[in-house]
Amino acid sequence: MKHKFIDMHCDTISELYYRKRENKPYSLYENELDIDIKRLQSGGAYIQCFAMFTYLPKVESAFKYADTLTDLYYEELEKNKEYIAPVLCAADIDKNEAAGKISALLTLEEGECCEGSAEKLKHFYDRGARMMNITWNFKNSLGHPNHVDVNNGSVSPDMENGLTEKGKEIVAYMVDLGMIVDVSHASDKTFYDVADIVKGPFIASHSNCRELCGHTRNLTDDMIRIVAEHGGVSGLNYCPAFIKTGADYITADDFADHVLHFIKVGGEDVVGLGSDFDGINSKKLQVRDPSYLPMLWDTLVKRGLTEEQADKVFYKNVKRVFTDIIK
Ligand SMILES: [Zn+2]
Secondary structure, eight states, rough: OOOOOEOOOHHHHHHHHHHHHHOOOOSSOOOOSOHHHHHHHHHHHHEEEOOOOEGGGGGGHHHHHHHHHHHHHHHHHTTTTTTEOOOOSSSHHHHHHHTTTTEEEEEEEOOGGGTTTTHHHHHHHTTTTEEEEESSSSSSSOOBBBBTTTTTEEEEOSSSBBBBBBHHHHHHHHHTOOOOOEEBBBOOOHHHHHHOOOOOOOOOOOOOOOTTTTTTSSSSSHHHHHHHHTTTTEEEOOHHHHSSTTTTTBOOHHHHHHHHHHHHHHHHTTTEOOOTTSSSSSGGGGSSSSSHHHHHHHHHHHHTOOHHHHHHIIIHHHHHHHHHOOO
């Protein structure tokens, strides 16, 4: 049986853009990627967040690149408007559901797309962005990431370098605007700096438990407790390297291990989903695209969650945070 879900992170728009740029066919409705509308529908999608991911070494202007991706996001929503519609305010979520449509939420993955400027951040807010990562895996004008060695994974959390002065201003401005501050990819110090500035909820859209899988893209137990204290959520990331070190195949039970650890440490309100689909190697996954999510829901219940708790993980926790922040 299908169960409603909210996925806080995917890189599908980037993948579509690479195809468009190479004059290859591309479609959000049906494709060979991890996510398309057909499989979102069959899996029970309620809200899908779409990240405008900017890879700094390859772009001249992060602002212009993210703006180009945003154009493509709206082109695809327009082509598929009978199935999917954007969320700009909390009321849109129920409105889209009543119309039988999946909701789409625009997010920014690379804080440098606002180039340190409140006006540029506001530009993206006005275009519908409601969530932004401080950093990806590079240092930028807002703050520092945890060091990630692209060849060997990541072993060194950065406890020294956090938000810059500009970063502190931008985070405070995001709170004023009603944008969700996302600490996935941020350094440990950046995480704690964000927790000092943001009094209400903030999120880690796609990060797991470092206690179970020692990758620095994951959260320590202390961080999970702080996210919970703030009323925020962390989205389960399906990336094999963030679930289980060295595994060739990742089962729904491996996902459930992280969900159960989140709940043990931070309570049943702290965990949601943040697939990272189209940014990860999904060939290694039992839950290999959104149409497999009902299997995950069944696994969570089999592992001892109540149906209400499984629904909290699938959508209720994230919806609570979204409706709290996005006015
Ligand atoms: Zn990411």
